[in-house]
Amino acid sequence: MMQNSFTEENYLKIIHALSGREGLEVSTNALAESTSTRAASVTDMLRKLAEKGLIHYKKYQGVRLTEAGEKVAINVIRKHRLWEVFLVEKLGFGWDEVHDIAEELEHIPSDHLVERLDAFLGHPRFDPHGDPIPDAKGNLTEPDYLVLTDVQIGEKVRMMGVLDHAPSFLQHLDRAGITLGSVIEITEINEYDKSASVQINENHTLFISLEVSKNLLVQRR
Amino acid sequence: MMQNSFTEENYLKIIHALSGREGLEVSTNALAESTSTRAASVTDMLRKLAEKGLIHYKKYQGVRLTEAGEKVAINVIRKHRLWEVFLVEKLGFGWDEVHDIAEELEHIPSDHLVERLDAFLGHPRFDPHGDPIPDAKGNLTEPDYLVLTDVQIGEKVRMMGVLDHAPSFLQHLDRAGITLGSVIEITEINEYDKSASVQINENHTLFISLEVSKNLLVQRR
DNA sequence: AATAATTTTTAGATCAATCTAAATTTTTTT
DNA sequence: AAAAAAATTTAGATTGATCTAAAAATTATT
Numbered sequence: 414m415m416q417n418s419f420t421e422e423n424y425l426k427i428i429h430a431l432s433g434r435e436g437l438e439v440s441t442n443a444l445a446e447s448t449s450t451r452a453a454s455v456t457d458m459l460r461k462l463a464e465k466g467l468i469h470y471k472k473y474q475g476v477r478l479t480e481a482g483e484k485v486a487i488n489v490i491r492k493h494r495l496w497e498v499f500l501v502e503k504l505g506f507g508w509d510e511v512h513d514i515a516e517e518l519e520h521i522p523s524d525h526l527v528e529r530l531d532a533f534l535g536h537p538r539f540d541p542h543g544d545p546i547p548d549a550k551g552n553l554t555e556p557d558y559l560v561l562t563d564v565q566i567g568e569k570v571r572m573m574g575v576l577d578h579a580p581s582f583l584q585h586l587d588r589a590g591i592t593l594g595s596v597i598e599i600t601e602i603n604e605y606d607k608s609a610s611v612q613i614n615e616n617h618t619l620f621i622s623l624e625v626s627k628n629l630l631v632q633r634r
Numbered sequence: 635m636m637q638n639s640f641t642e643e644n645y646l647k648i649i650h651a652l653s654g655r656e657g658l659e660v661s662t663n664a665l666a667e668s669t670s671t672r673a674a675s676v677t678d679m680l681r682k683l684a685e686k687g688l689i690h691y692k693k694y695q696g697v698r699l700t701e702a703g704e705k706v707a708i709n710v711i712r713k714h715r716l717w718e719v720f721l722v723e724k725l726g727f728g729w730d731e732v733h734d735i736a737e738e739l740e741h742i743p744s745d746h747l748v749e750r751l752d753a754f755l756g757h758p759r760f761d762p763h764g765d766p767i768p769d770a771k772g773n774l775t776e777p778d779y780l781v782l783t784d785v786q787i788g789e790k791v792r793m794m795g796v797l798d799h800a801p802s803f804l805q806h807l808d809r810a811g812i813t814l815g816s817v818i819e820i821t822e823i824n825e826y827d828k829s830a831s832v833q834i835n836e837n838h839t840l841f842i843s844l845e846v847s848k849n850l851l852v853q854r855r
Numbered sequence: 856a857a858t859a860a861t862t863t864t865t866a867g868a869t870c871a872a873t874c875t876a877a878a879t880t881t882t883t884t885t
Numbered sequence: 886a887a888a889a890a891a892a893t894t895t896a897g898a899t900t901g902a903t904c905t906a907a908a909a910a911t912t913a914t915t
Contacts, residue, residue: 418871418872420871420872440892440893441892441893441894442891442892442893450872450873450874451873451874451875452892452893452894453873453874453875453876453893453894453895453896454872454873454874455893456893456894456895457871457872457873457894458872458873461871461872472880472893472894473879473880473881473892473893473894474881500747503724503754504747504750504751504754505750505754506746506750510746513744514742514744514747517742517743517744518739518742521735521738521739522738523734523735523738525727525731526721526725526735529725529726529727530725533724533725533726639901639902641901641902661862661863662862662863662864663861663862663863671902671903671904672903672904672905673862673863673864674863674864674865674903674904674905674906675902675903675904676863677863677864677865678864678901678902678903679902679903682901682902693863693864693910694862694863694864694909694910694911695911
């Protein structure tokens with residue numbers, strides 16, 4: 414059985430991300446946007462992936478992963494997230510620095526390597542951004558965290574992940590002293606712009622904008 | 635300045651290997667052989683590398699690396715060997731298993747990554763096969779080991795590296811109990827086929843063929 | 856030094872991934 | 886339901902890395 418190329422793997426990973434939990438159809442344009450290519454290029458690649466049995470594709474009707482395609486996508490995600498753990502935990506990178514490097518490492522082909530890396534890291538369940546790491550069998554269970562905007566005043570929650578992975582956002586959180594595991598209590602919400610005062614780890618208070626709240630994943634305790 | 639492709643890096647690495655310590659000219663055919671391509675393909679690539687200033691190339695006259703090309707080649711070698719150390723020391727791979735994986739990892743582009751990896755590994759000077767690891771500035775000093783065939787009967791030497799990196803050879807050494815650091819004493823050489831009896835670590839004796847002797851790098855003590 | 860053998864390069868194609876421009880299909884709006 | 890707008894696909898080209906077959910240059914042999 415032929416190997417999938419770097420590019421093919423990226424398409425599958427992006428289709429997985431865009432189709433969401435429900436496995437919705439993904440549009441050609443959305444893929445063009447996410448892959449930074451033109452729609453015509455996407456069409457070509459979709460035909461190819463369909464031929465390989467990795468996606469369900471009917472002209473003009475968007476695209477979904479097949480079981481086989483899903484398997485490939487999840488394996489790429491597994492590798493990406495394991496490498497991110499390695500870069501942060503072992504090499505001392507910041508969580509804002511690892512995405513691009515992991516984007517390359519995720520395509521290194523060797524099951525043997527992934528399994529040994531996984532063991533070396535102690536079979537981590539989550540990556541440095543709080544995203545769950547699929548197991549070797551491809552089981553990926555998204556924990557049902559809530560977004561901070563859904564939390565009431567007075568409630569204490571634990572910060573578990575981010576929706577936006579942009580370095581600038583992560584650096585913003587660093588400066589605010591918010592990291593995975595931080596305890597957050599909303600002390601006040603401003604009606605006007607929905608910005609909020611929050612207390613972090615019961616010891617310092619700060620303002621966060623709605624934009625930030627929308628991108629913080631938390632868990633009730 | 636544009637990045638070099640995976641393929642370009644491989645050509646430079648192979649030119650470096652084939653031109654040896656003296657920086658001799660490398661022939662088109664030798665490159666075709668080593669890259670598993672045809673001579674015509676090599677010619678195309680050479681023109682391209684010459685245009686980029688990475689090699690000295692005149693038609694029909696073989697090829698040498700420029701300073702710039704040498705720098706790229708040595709950096710690839712540095713990455714390859716550091717990753718091999720990682721795979722063996724941290725992930726527990728055998729020295730016979732790491733070449734192909736390192737062949738992929740060596741092309742991951744990030745100076746930051748290499749330097750952190752180097753530090754994580756404790757700035758190793760040699761890879762799992764005894765090959766020296768160039769430093770961050772690109773200094774690569776080949777230690778002047780001798781080949782076991784140049785060792786006299788009765789002399790005790792230390793095994794420091796291998797010339798042949800083939801898994802089958804390395805596995806053969808594993809079975810014979812010969813590893814980096816082993817003390818080897820030649821007790822007898824057979825005139826007929828130059829095979830030898832050797833004592834390993836002063837505790838067990840075995841026969842090795844000329845083929846093996848030719849590929850063992852050792853050091854006097 | 857002429858001829859033969861070998862090596863290398865050129866010419867012209869192919870394949871994967873991309874592009875632009877034009878055509879087609881689907882969706883939305885009037 | 887027609888027309889307009891948007892999305893998608895097709896047609897034809899381009900780029901990087903490769904190929905085969907043929908031509909040219911170099912090297913070796915007589």
